[in-house]
Amino acid sequence: MDPVRGSKLIRLDTFDTAVAVNPSAEDDAKRRFMTLILQTPYRSDGNIGQVLRATNTSGEVFAVKLLKDNAILSDQMPDRSAEQAAAHLANTAALFEEYRHLCTVSHLRGFPRVYGYGSCEDDPLILMEWVEGTSLKQALPLLPHDASGGLTTQMVAAVGNAVLRALLMTQGLVTPVVHRDLSPANIMFRTTSRTLEQQIADCSFDPCLIDMGSATMALGDDTITRRADIWRFATPAYAAPEMLTQDIEGIAALRRSPAIDVYALSSILYQLYSGRKPFDVESTGAAATGSFYLIKTKTKPAPLEPRCNDDEALVQIIMKGISVEQCDRPTEQQMLEVLSSYLPTAESKDSEGMGNETAVDIDTGTHLTVDVAAERAQEILEQAQRDTMTRRRFIIGGVAAAVAGLGVIGAATHGFGIPDYLDGIRSSLDDYTWDQLQEISLKIKAAESRSEAREIAKRYHLLDDDGHIPYPCTKRVTLTNGLQVGAQLVGIRHDELLDGTGKAGLTFMFDAGIAERDAATQALNAGWADCELREWLDSDGLKLLPSELRALIKEVKKISNNVGAANSASCLSELPATLWLPAMVELYGNQPPESFTEDFHYLADIYNGEGKEYQLFRELKVSPYTTNETMVRQWKGKDTCWWERTVSPDTSESEGTLYMNRVGHDGDVFTYATPAEKPNKRTCVIPGFCI
Known part of the structure; x- marks a missing residue:
């Protein structure tokens, strides 16, 4: 901090906007938010943070919330002890937790607007409105x-x-x-x-x-x-x-x-x-x-x-x-x-009448010119006001607008020529039959290299030009119980086939619940292998699928904690699976031991040993440290918890029963574990499968 001028110029290393930014506006967002002049007037804001007034190069005023032990305002990196480093890590997690709550209420009158979350010199910060x-x-x-x-x-x-x-x-x-x-x-x-x-x-x-x-x-x-x-x-x-x-x-x-x-x-x-x-x-x-x-x-x-x-x-x-x-x-x-x-x-x-039926009062602030494409801002805002939109739908609305625009172009040109169509290529996943998808899966499986497999998936429009899975990328499925769900492509050549012939070409997961069940009928002192839900998936669960899909599903190998209470990865073993539940690591990727408190570092070895993160969730940047909008799932139109096959080895030990992890109503993939036979909320079954 310049003691004379009372300000300091900083350039952020990373910055993610709080709402979806049209790709054409990304450079504007970076120019607007990533070079800031911090000023000395600040407000104390809680036990762990301080809020400084800042301006950008255009003179716009913002508030920057930093951790109190930040390195940004000093001339050198702080020399933290092991205890201080652990506290700093915990405070960083707390700051991100605050950010996600700010995002939830931003655009509501009565709360500050939030612009995004970033870092400078490896220290986190929140950029939000400076409230005059x-x-x-x-x-x-x-x-x-x-x-x-x-x-x-x-x-x-x-x-x-x-x-x-x-x-x-x-x-x-x-x-x-x-x-x-x-x-x-x-x-x-x-x-x-x-x-x-x-x-x-x-x-x-x-x-x-x-x-x-x-x-x-x-x-x-x-x-x-x-x-x-x-x-x-x-x-x-x-x-x-x-x-x-x-x-x-x-x-x-x-x-x-x-x-x-x-x-x-x-x-x-x-x-x-x-x-x-x-x-x-x-x-x-x-x-x-x-x-x-x-x-x-x-x-x-x-x-x-x-x-x-x-x-x-x-x-x-x-x-x-x-x-x-x-x-x-x-x-x-x-x-x-x-x-x-x-x-x-x-x-x-x-x-009067300000109960649950009150229309959400959206703040129309000028930040919308960057948050969404200018020509769509007013339309999205009006739709939000008409439908009493939550912030979740406000964000998704911005993304959907961009996707819808691309869809119009694709419909006009069909995205490919007549020869491609005659060769079995369709414009989207939902346009293929399951038999056609099986043929594509076999071609991907037989590819000599991973890069060749990706090129095959690109040709059939299952990956975009950058090799990413389009989102959402689903094929509608009508279950035998009458429910309609989407089968979402999550991985290319990911899961090992049980017959030892290599990896399945395509892996899918449903995008909504196919049933609502407990994981066990009685208390267990064992692991996933002994759960009644695992048996149900291979029998009655499989019968919910239409026959044309059921006939094509391949058995794969899935690693699970089949012991229950444990403190090492020796509890892990392989099981065959047709329909299967995802493990936590398959949703959010590896966690370092340091992300757990000192006495529970062993949890990283157990959780990380259950598999590898699927491509779709890696590209969606699913985080184990916060909620994830893209992981919110529904059962009969309402947001729901859904089971993972990941056993909680520490709570299973302390409680003397089997505790299972699950994804929360809000998309938190590492929420509280719950008893397999008595969850505190009804929990849905959202399985995956390979063809």
Whole structure:
């Protein structure tokens, strides 16, 4: 950092935009985002990060979130001890977890926009909107106060209403988000459109909830906790008690509830109304004894007395919000209804009906000119607003637009000539019969080299000109139970045939569930070989396939943990398979031992030994460290968990039963393992096969 000018020029080594970028706009994105001037004014943003103001070469202002122990602002790489290096790795994982939550709520009013994730000098960073405004903490002295020392009743209601409207905006998403660290410092009032004075006069605020470092999805698992040995905490003065401990039964589920945000907001409103916090944790010695949880569960806050009879309902909802038990707290919608009654009519009407049916309020920010092709931006935005789109569909919409455009060109030219057509070449996978695909598979299998096999696949349009599997690349299949699914090409010459004649030419996996089943009918102290689900795949599962496909499937060799509890790769052995479930390594590739905590490095040998990553998932950059949109699968129209054949050797040992891994509802391929016979959520079967 230049001490005189107070700024530093940096060039990012890598940068991925938060939404799909049209290939023609990639150079513009790099010019816009990859050369930045960091400036000294910054905001502290959580326990692990700091946020700096930055500009690009065009003068656009951004916020850059860095780890506090970053190397970017120093003149040399930090000399980290082994313990510090491990902590840095965990913080890097936590920063990426924050990024994926930011991506989920970006484009919703009430949250900062996020532009992408990158690295500089091997340190990670998030590039997002620099929110011009004032935090609630800074604004408190400027807000109208009552003679009692707290804010006026109407002002308390206005602040609460603004925050609740932002929180409820996420309820329209497929996977709602829980902030989990609401505090006066993390509630900003934007001042780009209206000054703070105007917002006070209107009794209507323009909020932006910042610092998503403790956020989580309301559905699914806190996977980052288990993988990186991180346990997220929150600001003690406002945090719900379940955010201040990890030693009570069912804590993981409790920490994913929106009731956490209700508690924190109620604590803030308590302070705004009375002028004091519900629990004075700073002066009780809790910081020294680590007893924040005990203070909030074993003692009661001072009663909040209404200043007049009209304030009774407001005070009651605030006090209910700081109940110890989540079931005793009001919902966000219930709080909103009470607070809205204290506001001017226009603001109250604006808040009516903001439950799960509320249209998602998409922010039309200027960043769309780079995020998607300019000529498509407005069309996609309007479609998003009409359909109450989630961020997931907003992203997919941008990709689909580009694919659709290519499809029109392909339809006009057919992508090949009449001689090719007569030679059995079709424009896409879905245009072939299964018999034709078997002939292509045999040609690929017989190729003298891998490069020759790839050229054959290119000729039949199963690979694009760059040798990549087109995505999506599926052939529709109608199962004997009436369900329609897609058979997705995932690999070329990948799996070893059981008969020893080489590798199968083509490998497929279904793109949706073909059934919903437990992996075992009873508790097991064994491995995948003894699972009832494996037997089902080779019998009743196979019978779900149409006869013309079933007759062509080849048996292959699959490596699995067939022991269960284990601490070395000696638990692995080969089994024959017709229909088979994927292993974790086949979805996301090898994990280094260092990605696990020190006592569990052996997990890398076991998991990595079950196979190799399929080409499609490698090209889609499926990550074991976060959720993956491309791995989200459905059962009867709803996002679902789906089984892997990968046994969890550590949890199987500690629990005395067989625990199986699976892909989460959100596409996390390394989510919590679950008992094979009693999963905590119904789990789908999405197998693969070779021809």
